[in-house]
Amino acid sequence: AQSVTQPDIHITVSEGASLELRCNYSYGATPYLFWYVQSPGQGLQLLLKYFSGDTLVQGIKGFEAEFKRSQSSFNLRKPSVHWSDAAEYFCAVGAGTGFQKLVFGTGTRLLVSP
Amino acid sequence: DAGVTQSPTHLIKTRGQQVTLRCSPKSGHDTVSWYQQALGQGPQFIFQYYEEEERQRGNFPDRFSGHQFPNYSSELNVNALLLGDSALYLCASSLAGGNTIYFGEGSWLTVV
Numbered sequence: 001a002q003s004v005t006q007p008d009i010h011i012t013v014s015e016g017a018s019l020e021l022r023c024n025y026s027y028g029a030t031p032y033l034f035w036y037v038q039s040p041g042q043g044l045q046l047l048l049k050y051f052s053g054d055t056l057v058q059g060i061k062g063f064e065a066e067f068k069r070s071q072s073s074f075n076l077r078k079p080s081v082h083w084s085d086a087a088e089y090f091c092a093v094g095a096g097t098g099f100q101k102l103v104f105g106t107g108t109r110l111l112v113s114p
Numbered sequence: 115d116a117g118v119t120q121s122p123t124h125l126i127k128t129r130g131q132q133v134t135l136r137c138s139p140k141s142g143h144d145t146v147s148w149y150q151q152a153l154g155q156g157p158q159f160i161f162q163y164y165e166e167e168e169r170q171r172g173n174f175p176d177r178f179s180g181h182q183f184p185n186y187s188s189e190l191n192v193n194a195l196l197l198g199d200s201a202l203y204l205c206a207s208s209l210a211g212g213n214t215i216y217f218g219e220g221s222w223l224t225v226v
Contacts, residue, residue: 102147
């Protein structure tokens with residue numbers, strides 16, 4: 001069965017520092033991978049997605065992610081974090097019909113210190 | 115262009131009652147999915163509707179049912195509510211052959 005692991009429950013980063021959030025997936029074929037962000041009490045906003053092609057994917061708000069098949073990973077990165085980036089981040093793999101059944105990880109909460 | 119809209123935003127129900135949540139997909143989208151997000155957890159897939167039929171389903175009991183209307187809007191119904199049904203219910207919309215899935219702001223359900 002498909003699954004996603006986000007090993008870090010909480011991460012604290014200083015404002016202006018770089019960020020990397022880890023995501024490992026389990027899927028038999030080429031995965032459809034997503035990163036979403038959720039601010040407190042809000043819905044999910046799509047940051048970026050990977051289906052095929054270039055393994056380095058650019059998203060909104062200055063985020064990027066790199067697909068590494070050999071490591072079954074899809075880590076999210078940002079070169080310089082802003083205080084407004086504090087939120088919960090979810091990695092997901094697309095499964096089922098049309099790859100539209102998203103299987104989410106448990107999320108990583110990002111705290112940004114001044 | 116309105117995104118995915120959900121109603122109500124918050125509601126409180128008593129154990130054993132029934133609840134209906136509503137979702138309007140993003141303009142142009144024909145597929146609606148529902149997710150349950152318990153506090154501190156990632157969203158869990160409930161089911162997906164396309165062409166007014168349930169297309170695929172997650173591991174949820176049949177107390178959870180849904181409907182899709184000809185205008186692609188959708189309802190999620192939960193019968194015989196349990197305390198454990200308290201969660202944020204998220205609606206997501208997409209095109210059947212597409213690869214981008216948009217979420218609404220969710221409906222917070224509290225069962226007391």
